[in-house]
Amino acid sequence: MQSILDYQAEYLLPTYAANLLLTKGEGAYVWDSKGKKYLDFSTGISVCNLGHCHPKVTKAIQEQAATLVHVSNLYVNEKQPLLAKKLSDYSNGGRVFFANSGAEANEGLIKFARKWGSTRGRHKIITMQNGFHGRTIASLAATQKASIRKGFGPLPEGFIPAPYGHVGCVKGLIDEETAAVLIEPIQGEGGLAISDKAYIQELRKICDEAGILLLFDEVQSAFGRCGYWFSADYFEVQPDACSVAKALGNGFPIGAFIVDRKWEDVLGVSSHGSTFGGTPLACSAALAVLETIEEENLLQYVQEKQDWLKQELENLVEEFAVVESFRGTGFMVGLKLTVPPTETIKAAEKEGLLVIPAGNNVIRFYPPINATEQELTAGIKLLRKALEQTK
Numbered sequence: 001m002q003s004i005l006d007y008q009a010e011y012l013l014p015t016y017a018a019n020l021l022l023t024k025g026e027g028a029y030v031w032d033s034k035g036k037k038y039l040d041f042s043t044g045i046s047v048c049n050l051g052h053c054h055p056k057v058t059k060a061i062q063e064q065a066a067t068l069v070h071v072s073n074l075y076v077n078e079k080q081p082l083l084a085k086k087l088s089d090y091s092n093g094g095r096v097f098f099a100n101s102g103a104e105a106n107e108g109l110i111k112f113a114r115k116w117g118s119t120r121g122r123h124k125i126i127t128m129q130n131g132f133h134g135r136t137i138a139s140l141a142a143t144q145k146a147s148i149r150k151g152f153g154p155l156p157e158g159f160i161p162a163p164y165g166h167v168g169c170v171k172g173l174i175d176e177e178t179a180a181v182l183i184e185p186i187q188g189e190g191g192l193a194i195s196d197k198a199y200i201q202e203l204r205k206i207c208d209e210a211g212i213l214l215l216f217d218e219v220q221s222a223f224g225r226c227g228y229w230f231s232a233d234y235f236e237v238q239p240d241a242c243s244v245a246k247a248l249g250n251g252f253p254i255g256a257f258i259v260d261r262k263w264e265d266v267l268g269v270s271s272h273g274s275t276f277g278g279t280p281l282a283c284s285a286a287l288a289v290l291e292t293i294e295e296e297n298l299l300q301y302v303q304e305k306q307d308w309l310k311q312e313l314e315n316l317v318e319e320f321a322v323v324e325s326f327r328g329t330g331f332m333v334g335l336k337l338t339v340p341p342t343e344t345i346k347a348a349e350k351e352g353l354l355v356i357p358a359g360n361n362v363i364r365f366y367p368p369i370n371a372t373e374q375e376l377t378a379g380i381k382l383l384r385k386a387l388e389q390t391k
């Protein structure tokens with residue numbers, strides 16, 4: 001009889017190189033099909049921020065699945081406005097549009113910027129080198145990484161690359177056709193690059209001076225990952241609009257973009273839509289996520305633990321020549337190696353720890369934001385073991 005892995009190899013398009021079959025998750029742990037237990041500090045790449053199968057989220061999904069799963073956005077559902085209010089309250093007080101993924105949220109963000117610019121003769125969007133915004137055609141055009149763009153051209157025009165971290169370069173690129181600057185304030189896929197607060201604050205200033213939009217991609221950084229609802233709070237800068245997804249549903253697919261009320265008229269009736277965006281089921285899951293972050297004081301927890309975690313990871317920089325530096329903030333952290341991270345990640349998996357690569361040589365260490373000190377310590381210990389095996 002063929003195994004699941006045989007089916008994977010035979011029937012799926014080979015876009016992923018996965019070969020570890022995971023069958024169960026609980027809190028910070030997952031189990032593979034052979035019953036081996038792993039500490040999951042990949043968290044679905046900052047998706048399962050509350051750990052796997054959080055009881056409150058599971059209950060919300062179960063109850064809503066038995067009540068009303070989907071109605072089209074031609075009707076109002078009971079959960080979507082409540083979730084929109086929460087996201088608005090936590091962010092810039094703006095208005096929300098619901099989508100299903102990060103790329104789709106960014107498509108909406110880009111469409112918002114284009115529509116805003118259409119009455120001003122502005123269509124260009126400045127995006128950052130090493131940034132990542134998704135795999136759809138427009139979000140790919142905004143992603144300035146040659147290897148993942150290759151073969152998909154021609155991509156939509158008007159996305160202008162700028163080096164991350166250089167205000168002067170962005171300033172020099174703004175012209176009368178520029179509509180927006182789009183940035184992940186902390187680059188996730190690009191290798192956990194985090195700039196000075198001053199850089200993001202300067203970007204806000206130059207966008208205001210030029211009369212253009214500042215857009216944040218918070219898909220990876222939001223909902224506690226960096227110790228705040230949004231990395232915007234860390235940088236103390238409010239964007240004109242931002243995209244979110246990943247951790248919002250703790251694994252249940254949902255994305256959104258949030259637009260400052262100043263621009264609430266840009267996308268009017270029929271200007272944008274989504275069949276599945278904001279279903280009662282997705283919104284119930286997300287409401288449970290946000291309530292849990294509040295009730296369990298998880299933003300505060302990450303802020304309290306982050307210096308300790310940073311120190312633990314910095315000890316590894318001291319201990320291993322192959323570890324060049326610590327990267328990140330909050331629980332959005334990792335290590336930059338002097339070599340590609342593949343070997344260390346494989347060794348960690350063997351030891352029972354799941355961690356993920358970023359950029360060319362970074363290991364991301366993304367615990368759930370409610371991971372206990374014991375779990376965090378266990379993760380560091382396993383990472384240390386993996387590094388001992390790295391040449």
Ligand SMILES: Cc1ncc(COP(=O)(O)O)c(C=O)c1O
Nearest residue numbers: 101102103132133134188219220
């Ligand atoms: C910053 C950022 N934006 C967008 C995306 C795309 O999200 P999705 O895979 O849900 O389309 C990702 C995914 O890793 C991301 O990290």
